[in-house]
């Protein structure tokens with residue numbers, strides 16, 4: 001029998017729920033994002049002489065477990081690592097236990113926001129993990145694979161110390177220089193780019209992908225989990241980013257990119273430089289990004305539009321100024337409205353990101369948000385069900401603001417696990433549906449979707465193909481409203 005290969009690692013993106021439920025998961029159908037963090041770690045390790053592969057259970061839920069077992073039996077990696085959100089953590093722990101059964105001697109680790117937030121508290125309760133990794137993973141995974149016995153000296157690791165206590169070695173400082181990283185190993189994602197899909201009507205052309213060009217955000221919003229990259233803001237230079245886009249285009253035929261950064265325009269100079277590069281050497285690609293309203297103005301928007309900016313997402317969260325000022329800095333709903341109009345005037349689509357169910361939310365505050373939404377010329381809408389993640393500032397005292405069912409497996413922003421004081425779950429669900437109905441009933445929005453026949457034909461094709469699932473979901477939502 002061949003020996004375990006200590007230089008090889010399987011990196012796993014767990015599904016988070018039963019594979020059989022994946023067939024009807026509308027969110028999965030509408031939006032399947034590549035696990036970019038794992039792809040980044042894989043390329044970093046390979047450049048340093050390790051062997052790394054990726055198993056994306058989210059992309060292939062029905063065959064993932066079989067693939068996992070076959071991989072372990074055939075290639076006998078010394079390591080298996082998981083990247084978990086709160087909702088996928090328990091599934092990650094289950095798969096780690098399975099890996100130990102199939103291949104005794106394999107070493108396991110887990111990273112991601114859930115682990116970065118709860119650290120030592122998790123190790124004792126989840127013995128399937130030998131190590132927990134806090135913060136960004138590239139160098140930490142590499143050093144751990146090099147010298148696991150020396151883990152006490154590797155920043156960013158939670159391990160069992162000699163006295164039998166879970167110990168955290170501290171944060172890795174400073175963060176890695178992002179321009180020194182190789183591009184993510186997209187080629188290790190089976191079927192990339194076709195397997196992965198941006199949300200319907202959120203792109204003009206396919207194939208497309210998400211891409212990350214910065215890490216962190218310097219703001220503090222009460223509901224936001226920033227336990228992995230914390231309050232730093234580091235970014236790729238414009239020159240690196242241009243090369244990255246060029247690579248995506250030439251190697252994979254990508255025609256549209258969604259920048260998955262928290263604050264794409266936070267460093268204005270690099271965006272100006274990127275626009276200049278894209279103007280002097282066009283790549284014929286379009287892109288989306290997310291910004292904070294105070295970090296765009298007419299000039300930069302014009303520049304971005306000229307080089308292919310197609311849609312901008314804005315975290316609006318609520319149309320109730322009083323509620324919002326409890327949860328984020330610099331609240332000015334009039335300014336936000338002006339910025340939405342400015343983006344639209346430039347010819348860029350706007351996606352409004354709202355949230356329902358924050359502490360302090362009431363029926364009246366949600367109705368104010370809905371009225372605010374109606375007053376804005378936004379094109380796309382996303383309403384999240386507020387979920388108090390362990391890494392968010394609200395988490396610590398959440399029980400004093402309402403009732404919280406801390407069921408990690410259900411904490412995916414698709415259900416209300418937290419109910420603000422004075423409200424019920426049924427009320428929140430009803431208001432949530434009212435939010436979407438108000439948006440979709442507007443004549444302007446309906447015409448907008450008709451126009452997508454021309455501007456995003458691939459989206460329409462997907463919509464028609466999956467029409468059955470969407471109708472089932474809509475019917476289910478309606479029947480919940482009637483209950």
Ligand code: SF4
Nearest residue numbers: 217219220221224262
């Ligand atoms: S919600 Fe946005 S602006 Fe607020 S801390 Fe999170 S990433 Fe930053």
